[in-house]
Every structure is written in C-alpha cells, then in structure tokens.
Amino acid sequence: MSSSAVSSGVVSSGTARLLPGGPVAQQVLGEVAAEVAALRAAGVTPSLATVLVGDDDASAGYIRIKQRQAAELGFASPHVHLAASASQADLHRVIEEFNSDAGVHGVLVQHPIPGHLDYDRALQVLDPDKDVDGMHPVNMGRLALGLPGPLPCTPAGIEALLAFHGVPVAGREVVVLGRGATLGRPLAMLLAQKRPTANAAVTVVHTGVADWPRYTRRAEILVAAVGVPGIVRPEHVRAGAVVVGGGVRYEGRRLLPDVDESCAQVAGAITPRVGGVGPTTVAMLFRNAVAAARRAAGLG
Numbered sequence: 001m002s003s004s005a006v007s008s009g010v011v012s013s014g015t016a017r018l019l020p021g022g023p024v025a026q027q028v029l030g031e032v033a034a035e036v037a038a039l040r041a042a043g044v045t046p047s048l049a050t051v052l053v054g055d056d057d058a059s060a061g062y063i064r065i066k067q068r069q070a071a072e073l074g075f076a077s078p079h080v081h082l083a084a085s086a087s088q089a090d091l092h093r094v095i096e097e098f099n100s101d102a103g104v105h106g107v108l109v110q111h112p113i114p115g116h117l118d119y120d121r122a123l124q125v126l127d128p129d130k131d132v133d134g135m136h137p138v139n140m141g142r143l144a145l146g147l148p149g150p151l152p153c154t155p156a157g158i159e160a161l162l163a164f165h166g167v168p169v170a171g172r173e174v175v176v177l178g179r180g181a182t183l184g185r186p187l188a189m190l191l192a193q194k195r196p197t198a199n200a201a202v203t204v205v206h207t208g209v210a211d212w213p214r215y216t217r218r219a220e221i222l223v224a225a226v227g228v229p230g231i232v233r234p235e236h237v238r239a240g241a242v243v244v245g246g247g248v249r250y251e252g253r254r255l256l257p258d259v260d261e262s263c264a265q266v267a268g269a270i271t272p273r274v275g276g277v278g279p280t281t282v283a284m285l286f287r288n289a290v291a292a293a294r295r296a297a298g299l300g
C-alpha cells in the first residue's frame with residue numbers, strides 16, 4: 001500500500017490526487033515473477049497460449065505486448081494466428097487443442113475477433129480453468145457465488161488499484177456507471193463481496209436509469225464503465241470523491257476515456273487519463289495465468 005493513503009472522509013479538493021495503475025501492476029507482476037520462478041524451480045514451466053484471429057493492427061499489438069511480458073516473466077507462450085477468413089470451427093479447434101494440452105495452463109483469445117465469428121460461443125469452448133480473462137460463464141458463476149477461480153481482469157485490477165492507493169472501500173458507497181459483462185457487472189459483484197478490500201454498498205446505473213447523475217453525485221467512489229467518451233463530467237461527481245475511469249473508446253490509436261479531465265477539479269482522487277486501469281488489467285491476466293499453472297501443478 002502506498003504511504004499517501006486517501007482519507008476515508010469525502011472532502012472537496014482543488015485538483016485530485018492521481019491514482020496511477022503502473023505501480024500496482026509492477027507490484028503484482030513482481031509477485032507473479034516470483035511464483036513463476038518457484039514453479040520453474042519445481043520443474044513446471046508456466047505456459048500462457050495466445051490466439052489471434054485476423055489482421056487487426058491494434059489486436060496484433062496487444063498480443064505482442066502480452067507475449068513480450070510473458071517472456072520477461074518466464075512463461076512459455078505458444079501462439080496461433082488464424083487468418084481473418086477462419087471459421088468458427090477453426091477457432092474452436094485451436095481452443096480445444098490448447099484445452100487438451102496439459103503443458104498449456106492458460107489460453108487467451110484476443111478480443112475483438114472478426115465480425116463473422118461469435119466470441120461468446122468460442123469462450124464457452126474454453127476450459128474454464130484455463131480462462132485467464134476470467135470471463136467464462138463458469139467463472140462468472142464462481143464470482144457470483146464467491147467461489148475461488150480466475151477473476152475478470154479489469155474488475156480485479158480496479159480492486160487492486162484502490163487497495164494499493166489506500167482508498168478505503170469497505171462500508172463506502174460505490175456507484176458503477178455501466179453494467180457490461182466485461183466491467184460494470186462483475187465489478188459490482190466483486191466490490192460487494194465480504195472481503196476487507198471490498199465489502200462496499202454498491203449501486204449500478206445504466207441506460208435504464210435516466211436520472212443516473214442522482215446516484216453518481218452521492219458516490220464516495222465512482223467507477224465509469226461505459227465506453228462513451230466524456231460521459232462523466234464534474235457535475236456528476238461528488239466533491240472529494242474517488243473517480244475511477246474504466247471505460248474507454250478507441251478512435252484509431254486515440255484513446256477517449258469516459259471521464260472528462262475536468263473531473264479532477266472536483267474529485268479527491270482520480271485515475272490518470274492514460275496509465276490508470278489499463279496496466280492493472282494486464283497484470284491481473286498474468287496473475288490468473290500463474291494461478292492456473294499452480295493449480296495444474298497441484299500447488300494452488
């Protein structure tokens with residue numbers, strides 16, 4: 001935990017304290033590297049397989065970053081690149097091969113995939129215990145029931161980010177704007193769990209709540225999980241609140257966050273425009289991957 005903990009009281013401030021994700025990711029990846037080293041010393045090489053379909057530049061870039069990171073951490077990272085014309089059956093075949101390969105502990109299918117393919121159907125083919133994204137229906141069920149299993153990376157990253165920066169969550173009012181399957185819905189489940197870094201009073205708002213600012217304005221912690229650039233403005237934020245920007249939209253290489261920068265004038269603490277939630281998401285992917293390797297080795 002950082003030394004400059006945010007006070008649990010909600011007070012007005014001029015310019016918000018920044019809550020970067022980089023140091024959180026570094027800490028998590030340091031722990032992962034130590035676990036990888038221990039596994040390798042015990043004769044197990046953790047392996048995270050990646051699957052890319054098509055020629056989307058951004059997706060290829062994300063895969064390269066994850067493979068580089070995997071290599072730095074000591075993971076093996078077998079990779080399959082399917083052509084953009086690949087069929088659903090082709091994709092399922094690759095996933096099933098990785099499922100049945102005992103040397104592969106985690107499998108990541110890079111999202112998005114070409115429009116003629118169904119990502120959710122492919123996800124259901126994946127062995128839930130190799131689901132490093134934590135998005136398989138079985139893992140969503142485990143999350144809902146509070147059972148151990150891989151957690152969805154972005155929600156887990158946000159919980160870790162708040163804990164690292166000393167933002168108290170337990171007993172506080174958290175409002176999540178957005179109920180998407182990747183972020184808002186699992187985050188709400190996670191932060192309502194009975195654990196010291198969660199245990200919050202969580203409200204979820206969305207397009208069905210026309211007057212959502214009524215809720216966000218009373219939030220001690222507000223998480224934007226929408227994907228509509230600039231949707232969260234200072235008038236939606238309680239003075240001194242903690243604001244976490246999870247939602248983003250890409251226009252080409254330009255990243256457009258949900259949270260308007262001017263919110264920093266009202267918030268007590270806020271994630272930076274770049275380098276906030278993103279780095280923690282990647283770190284959680286590797287945390288899930290090493291946990292899968294430990295489980296497969298009978299150590300988890």
Ligand SMILES: NC(=O)c1ccc[n+]([C@@H]2O[C@H](COP(=O)([O-])OP(=O)(O)OC[C@H]3O[C@@H](n4cnc5c(N)ncnc54)[C@H](OP(=O)(O)O)[C@@H]3O)[C@@H](O)[C@H]2O)c1
Binds near residue numbers: 181208225226228246
């Ligand atoms: N930073 C990261 O590492 C990271 C990782 C994963 C995802 N993300 C981002 O997180 C965001 C959410 O992802 P997701 O997959 O969960 O999204 P999603 O499934 O598209 O869900 C978006 C949610 O926002 C709500 N919404 C949309 N427009 C709204 C409006 N005008 N007013 C109020 N609510 C509105 C939707 O409401 P309805 O349900 O009523 O339609 C929906 O619940 C995306 O921007 C995604 O890119 C970021």
